[in-house]
Amino acid sequence: MINIIKLSLRKLGLRNIKRKNKIMMLALILIMSFIFTSCYDAKELDEYTYVIAVGIDKGVTDKYRLTIKFHTMKGGGGGETGGTIGADFEILVIDAPTFFTGINMINSALARELNFMHAKMLVFSKEIAEEGVSTFIAPIIRFRQIRHSIHVVVSKESAYEFLEKYEPIEGNAISKALELIVSETSETGYIIHTRLHEFYTGLKSTFRQPMAILAGVNDMKNFVETGEELQNQYSTEKEYTAGEIPRKGGGNVEFYGTAVFNGDKMIGELTGEETRMLSIILGEFKRGNFSIQDLYYPDKYVPIDIRMERQPKVEAKMKGDKVIFDVKINLEGDILAIQSHLNYEEEPLKSSLEEAVVKKFKEEMNSLIEKCREWGVDIFRFGRVVCSNFRTIQEWENFNWLEKFKDSEVNINIIFNIRRTGILLKSSPIIDVEELKTQE
Numbered sequence: 001m002i003n004i005i006k007l008s009l010r011k012l013g014l015r016n017i018k019r020k021n022k023i024m025m026l027a028l029i030l031i032m033s034f035i036f037t038s039c040y041d042a043k044e045l046d047e048y049t050y051v052i053a054v055g056i057d058k059g060v061t062d063k064y065r066l067t068i069k070f071h072t073m074k075g076g077g078g079g080e081t082g083g084t085i086g087a088d089f090e091i092l093v094i095d096a097p098t099f100f101t102g103i104n105m106i107n108s109a110l111a112r113e114l115n116f117m118h119a120k121m122l123v124f125s126k127e128i129a130e131e132g133v134s135t136f137i138a139p140i141i142r143f144r145q146i147r148h149s150i151h152v153v154v155s156k157e158s159a160y161e162f163l164e165k166y167e168p169i170e171g172n173a174i175s176k177a178l179e180l181i182v183s184e185t186s187e188t189g190y191i192i193h194t195r196l197h198e199f200y201t202g203l204k205s206t207f208r209q210p211m212a213i214l215a216g217v218n219d220m221k222n223f224v225e226t227g228e229e230l231q232n233q234y235s236t237e238k239e240y241t242a243g244e245i246p247r248k249g250g251g252n253v254e255f256y257g258t259a260v261f262n263g264d265k266m267i268g269e270l271t272g273e274e275t276r277m278l279s280i281i282l283g284e285f286k287r288g289n290f291s292i293q294d295l296y297y298p299d300k301y302v303p304i305d306i307r308m309e310r311q312p313k314v315e316a317k318m319k320g321d322k323v324i325f326d327v328k329i330n331l332e333g334d335i336l337a338i339q340s341h342l343n344y345e346e347e348p349l350k351s352s353l354e355e356a357v358v359k360k361f362k363e364e365m366n367s368l369i370e371k372c373r374e375w376g377v378d379i380f381r382f383g384r385v386v387c388s389n390f391r392t393i394q395e396w397e398n399f400n401w402l403e404k405f406k407d408s409e410v411n412i413n414i415i416f417n418i419r420r421t422g423i424l425l426k427s428s429p430i431i432d433v434e435e436l437k438t439q440e
Helices: 002-035 099-107 126-131 134-142 159-165 174-187 196-204 272-282 349-375 383-389 393-399 401-407 433-439
Strands: 048-058 064-071 089-096 113-115 121-125 151-155 211-217 253-262 265-270 287-293 301-319 322-335 409-420
Touching (some): 048 159, 064 159, 099 113, 099 134, 121 159, 126 151, 126 253, 126 265, 134 196, 159 211, 211 265, 253 272, 253 349, 272 301, 272 322, 301 409, 383 401
Parallel strands (some): 151 211, 322 409
Antiparallel strands (some): 253 265, 287 301
């Protein structure tokens, strides 16, 4: 009897094991079927139209005028043929109440769906920037296709005109050209790199205000072909902004200067030289050439390649509600040329030239800070230093730094050293035979 019971239990165990194996096999088959079926809604790369830049203007028949510049892929990657505007890109414009409605309406007119994953630039017209951009920025931030590293630009003309006029001069790769021109201009300090996430956090910040890259279309009218020379009236650096540089040739579009915002509204512009001073204070300046007026010949200049020696140091002291800043800036430079042929390579002229650079930079920085105080905007990020003096966020917010900035005091301390003089150790005057005869 006992043997019969043991045999029955063994048979029952084998059946349970076989049943478990069957269940496991079925589960495995079911899981594998889901894995190997891939994504049901996947699309191929050539089923998308890739957007290069987005422009926003004030609409005529609706709230916004949306401009989309995109690759047409007509050239098949070679760039031999293309649309009406360039080798492989085209523009489409539409009036719509919102960004997403406009995108849907544009998609209805295209064979391929718009894709913003590779967009390089978000362009606002100056008109709409002065009215406020928050209602348009908010949905853009939520949109997962647009990267937060996209550049934010304010165009002095309409965004449509700006994007229409921009064509790459070197090659046909417009997306690469846009990326390179912004990168190259920022290397010299004429623009401040402003990306979408930086702009948006500036809108929400309690210790700084946002800014954007200033751009414009240059019609080349400022370039004077012929005329009387400005005798002894030259300027080391003119107060140019985007679209005003006197030049001829090259592309029509310029990135030069900064658009300054108070909240979501643009309130002013900084010239290219003011932007350079701003980038030095922020510690973002890399290097650039500056023309320093000769100390003894007003119509001649000493161009110097100047760069940051180390990051600026900003300290803040509070006297009641007034904040006093001490900004310490260390610069160094190399002499590129000496038009007067004076021996600035050696003392005492070398020290005099260094002092001239310090004086010039101090005057321009103080002028910039005063302008921003009048506007009531802290684009120097001084508030980030001040907020460390407060124990809680509530105390800091109650202090209302953005309002207190107008009454702050900023002391600029600059140390500049000439490190190199090129491959010439000493400058000598040019020998003129006629002058020698006169002296005799």
